[in-house]
């Protein structure tokens with residue numbers, strides 16, 4: 478890295494050539510933007526994706542007019558990892574009505590952070606369902622809003638979380654804490670990848 | 686629009702004009718994090734959005750950043766990028782991994798980068 482620290486960097490290195498994605502998903506106001514801001518080297522930016530769908534129950538002959546455009550807004554931040562790799566973090570709403578855009582927006586994502594507020598655990602059920610269904614590795618991060626303390630076991634039970642899915646506690650306002658959430662996701666990814674890799678065949682002993 | 690942001694002119698007419706009414710053909714290659722680099726400077730008479738992209742991408746800039754910078758939806762931005770790519774005015778650095786699951790080496794690089802934050 479040159480004299481400019483990563484927090485101040487506005488433009489990428491000219492050598493940057495590999496964009497990577499992590500999605501932070503969760504209910505309204507759960508701290509998605511806050512987490513992205515805590516670790517991003519740029520102020521989070523906002524943009525939107527539109528999707529045109531054929532309108533349901535509308536006569537086909539109406540053609541173009543029968544299409545409806547749905548817009549979903551999302552924000553993102555950026556972390557320069559090294560001279561080549563740049564990680565983009567996307568904060569995306571987890572509500573059911575936005576999820577038809579999921580494949581389009583986040584195909585090829587490394588994995589996801591499901592951010593939850595323990596006072597509103599049910600808000601994350603749908604996101605967790607979808608991630609499991611889609612086979613996207615994820616961790617669950619409980620953002621501390623000062624609600625009553627729950628044990629990890631209680632939270633796992635309420636979310637019906639598989640044992641292998643990491644559950645971490647965080648404060649999205651803290652850079653260090655948010656960074657640890659991302660690290661726990663990538664460590665989890667490493668485990669998932671290692672488990673998926675076929676075990677190498679042992680080199681057979683030469684038969685005499 | 687579900688969430689109108691102030692200052693955003695996203696009338697379908699304007700978007701139609703920007704893209705000449707074309708659909709997404711040829712633009713799907715641009716991932717959200719494909720890094721775009723200008724290969725030339727803007728020239729007089731160029732569509733203003735095209736010129737803005739060329740100025741924005743003197744250093745590698747992701748498709749989402751271009752969209753946010755233009756204040757346009759990603760789908761429209763992709764079409765504008767495809768125009769410039771077709772004429773050789775930009776180059777595109779697509780995400781390396783075509784993963785179902787990411788590559789082990791990449792994950793190690795990500796971990797190192799995050800720990801260094």
Ligand SMILES: Nc1nc2c(ncn2[C@@H]2O[C@H](COP(=O)(O)OP(=O)(O)OP(=O)(O)O)[C@@H](O)[C@H]2O)c(=O)[nH]1
Nearest residue numbers: 504505506507508509510511620621622648649650
């Ligand atoms: N106490 C506490 N407050 C937090 C924490 N994280 C975020 N907040 C606050 O919660 C509010 C919502 O945070 P955002 O980051 O905007 O949440 P969001 O998920 O992006 O919200 P939407 O995009 O509107 O769905 C803000 O006022 C934050 O300051 C946290 O860890 N603890």
Ligand SMILES: [Mg+2]
Nearest residue numbers: 509510552568
């Ligand atoms: Mg937000």
